[in-house]
Amino acid sequence: xxxxxxxxxxxxxxxxxxxxxxxxxxVDLQTDxxxxxxxxxxxxxxxKVKFTVHTKSTLPNFKQNEFSVVxxxxxxxxxxxxxxxxEEYAGYIIPPAPPRPDFDASREKLQKLGEGEGSMxxxxxxxxxxxxxxxxxxxxxxxxxxxxxxxCRVAAHPVLRKDMNFHVFLEYNQDxxxxxxxxxxxxxxxxxxxxxxxxxxxxxGVKDVDDFFEHEKTFLLEYHNRVKDASSKSDRMIRSHKxxxxxxxxxxxxxxxxxxxxxxxxxxxxxxxxxPLQKIEARVAxxxxxxxxxxxxxxxxxxxxxxDLLYRRGRALVDYENANKALDKARAKNKDxxxxxxxxxxxxQKFEKISESAKQELIDFKTRRxxxxxxxxxxxxxxxxxxxxxxxxxxxxxxxxxxxxx
Amino acid sequence: MAASSRRNPPPLPGAENQDPLSEMAGEDSDEGEDIxxxxxxxxxxxxxxxxxxxxxxxxxxxxxxxxxxxxxSITTSKSNGVHSDxxxxxxxxxxxxxxxxxxxxxxxxxxxxxxxxxxxxxTQPESMEQLEEEKDEDSFDMEVAVTNPEKxxxxxxxxxxxxxxxxxxxxxxxxxxFSVWRRFSDFLGLYEKLSVKHSLNGCIIxxxxxxxxxxxxxxxxxxxxxxxxxxxxxxxxxxxxxxxRVVCHPSLLQDPDVREFLERDELPxxxxxxxxxxxxxxxxxxxxxxxxSKMTIKISDSDAWFDNxxxxxxSEELQLRKLHAVVDSxxxxxxxxxxxxxxxxxxxxxxxxxxDNTALSRALSQLAEVEDKMETLHQEQAASDFFILAxxxxxxxxxxxxxxxCFEQRMKTWQRWQEAQSTLQKKREVEAKxxxxxxxxxxxxxxxxxxxxxxxxxxxxxxxxxxSVTVRxxxxxxxxxxxxxxxxxIVKYLESLLQSQQRHVKFWxxxxxxxxAIA
Numbered sequence: 001x002x003x004x005x006x007x008x009x010x011x012x013x014x015x016x017x018x019x020x021x022x023x024x025x026x027v028d029l030q031t032d033x034x035x036x037x038x039x040x041x042x043x044x045x046x047x048k049v050k051f052t053v054h055t056k057s058t059l060p061n062f063k064q065n066e067f068s069v070v071x072x073x074x075x076x077x078x079x080x081x082x083x084x085x086x087e088e089y090a091g092y093i094i095p096p097a098p099p100r101p102d103f104d105a106s107r108e109k110l111q112k113l114g115e116g117e118g119s120m121x122x123x124x125x126x127x128x129x130x131x132x133x134x135x136x137x138x139x140x141x142x143x144x145x146x147x148x149x150x151x152c153r154v155a156a157h158p159v160l161r162k163d164m165n166f167h168v169f170l171e172y173n174q175d176x177x178x179x180x181x182x183x184x185x186x187x188x189x190x191x192x193x194x195x196x197x198x199x200x201x202x203x204x205g206v207k208d209v210d211d212f213f214e215h216e217k218t219f220l221l222e223y224h225n226r227v228k229d230a231s232s233k234s235d236r237m238i239r240s241h242k243x244x245x246x247x248x249x250x251x252x253x254x255x256x257x258x259x260x261x262x263x264x265x266x267x268x269x270x271x272x273x274x275x276p277l278q279k280i281e282a283r284v285a286x287x288x289x290x291x292x293x294x295x296x297x298x299x300x301x302x303x304x305x306x307x308d309l310l311y312r313r314g315r316a317l318v319d320y321e322n323a324n325k326a327l328d329k330a331r332a333k334n335k336d337x338x339x340x341x342x343x344x345x346x347x348x349q350k351f352e353k354i355s356e357s358a359k360q361e362l363i364d365f366k367t368r369r370x371x372x373x374x375x376x377x378x379x380x381x382x383x384x385x386x387x388x389x390x391x392x393x394x395x396x397x398x399x400x401x402x403x404x405x406x
Numbered sequence: 407m408a409a410s411s412r413r414n415p416p417p418l419p420g421a422e423n424q425d426p427l428s429e430m431a432g433e434d435s436d437e438g439e440d441i442x443x444x445x446x447x448x449x450x451x452x453x454x455x456x457x458x459x460x461x462x463x464x465x466x467x468x469x470x471x472x473x474x475x476x477x478x479s480i481t482t483s484k485s486n487g488v489h490s491d492x493x494x495x496x497x498x499x500x501x502x503x504x505x506x507x508x509x510x511x512x513x514x515x516x517x518x519x520x521x522x523x524x525x526x527x528x529t530q531p532e533s534m535e536q537l538e539e540e541k542d543e544d545s546f547d548m549e550v551a552v553t554n555p556e557k558x559x560x561x562x563x564x565x566x567x568x569x570x571x572x573x574x575x576x577x578x579x580x581x582x583x584f585s586v587w588r589r590f591s592d593f594l595g596l597y598e599k600l601s602v603k604h605s606l607n608g609c610i611i612x613x614x615x616x617x618x619x620x621x622x623x624x625x626x627x628x629x630x631x632x633x634x635x636x637x638x639x640x641x642x643x644x645x646x647x648x649x650x651r652v653v654c655h656p657s658l659l660q661d662p663d664v665r666e667f668l669e670r671d672e673l674p675x676x677x678x679x680x681x682x683x684x685x686x687x688x689x690x691x692x693x694x695x696x697x698x699s700k701m702t703i704k705i706s707d708s709d710a711w712f713d714n715x716x717x718x719x720x721s722e723e724l725q726l727r728k729l730h731a732v733v734d735s736x737x738x739x740x741x742x743x744x745x746x747x748x749x750x751x752x753x754x755x756x757x758x759x760x761x762d763n764t765a766l767s768r769a770l771s772q773l774a775e776v777e778d779k780m781e782t783l784h785q786e787q788a789a790s791d792f793f794i795l796a797x798x799x800x801x802x803x804x805x806x807x808x809x810x811x812c813f814e815q816r817m818k819t820w821q822r823w824q825e826a827q828s829t830l831q832k833k834r835e836v837e838a839k840x841x842x843x844x845x846x847x848x849x850x851x852x853x854x855x856x857x858x859x860x861x862x863x864x865x866x867x868x869x870x871x872x873x874s875v876t877v878r879x880x881x882x883x884x885x886x887x888x889x890x891x892x893x894x895x896i897v898k899y900l901e902s903l904l905q906s907q908q909r910h911v912k913f914w915x916x917x918x919x920x921x922x923a924i925a
Contacts, residue, residue: 392907
């Protein structure tokens with residue numbers, strides 16, 4: 001594994017702009033001149049990826065108008081978590097954190113390839129290596145895109161873009177010294193999550209006065225589950241597709257070997273056939289992956305974020321109602337009334353604040369979602385058509401040549 | 407002794423023109439065009455069916471010779487002209503195919519080929535002959551089909567009966583169209599009989615499909631699911647291809663056993679085809695001993711043709727096996743893809759239901775339908791992958807095994823000849839000793855033995871020559887057939903891919919406006 005992986009994994013840098021799929025998942029990100037963020041470059045090292053975050057801004061609080069810093073995945077997570085933990089942002093859908101760059105599968109395949117080097121011909125080996133490299137590159141591009149989308153969503157959000165941590169993230173050109181959570185903290189997180197989901201069930205059970213939110217609650221719950229289901233099924237389907245494409249590649253290369261070894265007619269046919277076979281399946285699988293699976297995965301995370309928003313609101317509602325009850329009790333007993341009043345005020349304010357922004361956020365979410373689906377479904381259909389037509393042409397010419405012999 | 411020093415292949419009949427023939431001997435059919443163009447002098451005029459090649463009908467040999475040296479003595483070959491000149495047709499194909507790169511010459515040669523003028527142009531008498539051959543072929547055609555598998559009986563004694571229908575214009579059959587019912591063991595029995603009779607001559611006998619205890623048991627037990635239906639269909643198709651190959655072979659078709667198989671209403675139950683019978687064991691033992699002797703025989707053949715061809719066959723078999731394994735894997739993955747697509751389609755439909763934007767909801771449901779249709783496409787594609795590609799490969803892997811067997815037969819014949827020669831040598835030494843020791847009575851016996859063995863040596867040598875010719879002829883014929891087969895199957899496969907892509911286009915074109923309509 002050593003030599004190949006080392007070649008591949010070190011110093012693989014990409015000019016991301018050229019292959020950027022920004023907007024492939026998120027559509028209406030107002031790129032206004034006051035704050036533009038993108039990932040201009042990325043470097044893949046042995047076990048981490050370094051993103052170059054590039055900012056262009058006319059805002060006064062930045063020292064320069066244009067600057068870049070290098071960030072790692074953990075720092076993105078830190079930023080995301082800081083949003084989530086900030087009470088001020090309880091009323092907003094926090095853009096979902098980008099998934100961790102995962103090259104394990106690719107690495108495994110590369111290792112297997114390295115081990116099996118002796119058992120295949122030179123052409124087969126180079127070919128498989130090329131494929132693996134292409135796959136690795138695709139995963140790399142995707143992870144860069146995911147990180148970029150996160151930053152852009154934050155930059156586009158009227159409130160979040162003003163966040164201090166965000167500015168530090170963009171500007172501070174030293175290491176943020178964000179260490180990954182240690183074991184204890186991870187355990188704490190785990191328990192927090194357990195409590196939260198239990199609470200979530202409790203909160204969700206409370207009927208909401210507001211129709212809009214009640215509807216949204218039921219809708220999001222169902223939607224989220226179905227997106228999760230669709231996402232996992234689409235992953236499986238695409239994996240089968242890739243497997244079939246891999247097989248076809250192997251068939252094509254064997255046919256090619258047969259075709260070049262021999263000089264009989266049969267082999268000429270073989271050579272001819274191997275061409276269309278190769279192209280057909282692989283591209284289709286890759287496109288489906290990009291347009292469909294990624295879309296579903298993203299909206300899985302988004303819908304989870306929306307659910308979280310609703311949970312926070314629900315929590316605030318419950319707190320508010322509890323505060324009301326406490327106030328009534330206090331008034332009845334005529335004890336600690338002021339305290340109860342202030343706490344009730346606080347809860348009321350919090351609840352109303354959340355409700356107000358939540359409504360807008362959820363409406364925005366819907367618009368975004370519809371637009372993103374539309375864009376991706378249209379692109380998917382167009383790509384499928386393009387490939388099918390291209391394949392058709394290729395096949396027709398092949399059949400023509402073969403039949404024309406008689 | 408002189409005989410043993412001759413290692414060159416026996417000159418093929420009509421060897422007056424050594425050049426084109428030796429070209430033929432060494433090369434593939436690609437050289438066909440050269441022969442056509444260059445060999446306009448009617449070799450056949452001088453050609454006599456050589457008695458050295460004493461195959462049954464001399465006619466068939468003349469056919470063979472027409473294929474190797476195109477000539478005009480076709481009249482003799484018309485009597486049993488079944489597929490009288492597949493070889494010629496294929497040559498025609500080949501010559502045209504060679505000009506794949508030069509479309510102009512393609513037009514020229516194909517034009518010449520199909521000129522129905524009756525005047526034999528001096529430059530291309532061959533093409534006229536081809537045309538006549540094709541006509542002959544049409545009028546002596548033969549079609550067999552294996553259809554209607556039916557389960558007869560019940561339980562473990564049940565079996566599948568297949569209807570074998572023949573349609574022919576050959577005079578040797580009683581009727582023009584007729585059909586009989588046969589079971590799998592009948593097909594195996596036919597193979598056994600043909601094997602016994604013809605393999606010693608170096609014929610390539612098409613092997614029947616393999617036995618499958620698992621598959622048949624499922625059918626017997628009455629499991630009425632798709633896998634047993636698949637199995638029966640697969641077997642039926644394989645049996646049909648097997649029969650078609652048998653009747654395609656000019657000398658096998660002459661065999662009365664084949665005729666009986668096709669015509670006779672009730673065939674005696676073929677014994678010795680059951681794996682666990684006494685005959686079955688005997689076969690296994692023979693095969694084992696063959697394998698051992700195979701390893702020790704090596705003909706020091708100055709005719710490198712056979713050696714080269716054998717090597718080619720072996721490497722090709724290897725590649726085909728590899729290919730077959732990958733195609734199998736592809737079929738499985740496609741079936742998997744099929745299932746996953748169906749599941750995904752349902753999931754998409756559910757998502758569409760819960761989506762509250764109506765246009766998007768409709769689009770998602772449409773997407774689900776498209777994916778459903780994709781599933782059908784994938785399923786059909788898997789079937790075609792299998793039936794067209796995988797079975798073709800499996801057939802040819804078996805056939806290549808038969809070809810190797812053919813070559814081995816030749817080696818065995820050679821070995822027998824060599825052994826006879828060494829025995830003769832020993833007898834001569836004995837005679838010399840006896841002469842010297844002066845024992846007249848034993849001398850007489852020795853002389854008789856020597857004559858006997860001399861005769862054997864001559865006969866074995868002739869056998870070897872004959873089998874060499876047959877093997878060579880058979881191999882060339884096999885190559886043509888293989889070329890044709892592969893080509894037609896590949897075209898079929900590509901066409902199935904084509905159709906699938908066309909439907910692909912249709913489905914997505916229908917979906918696109920729905921996607922665009924989302925608002």
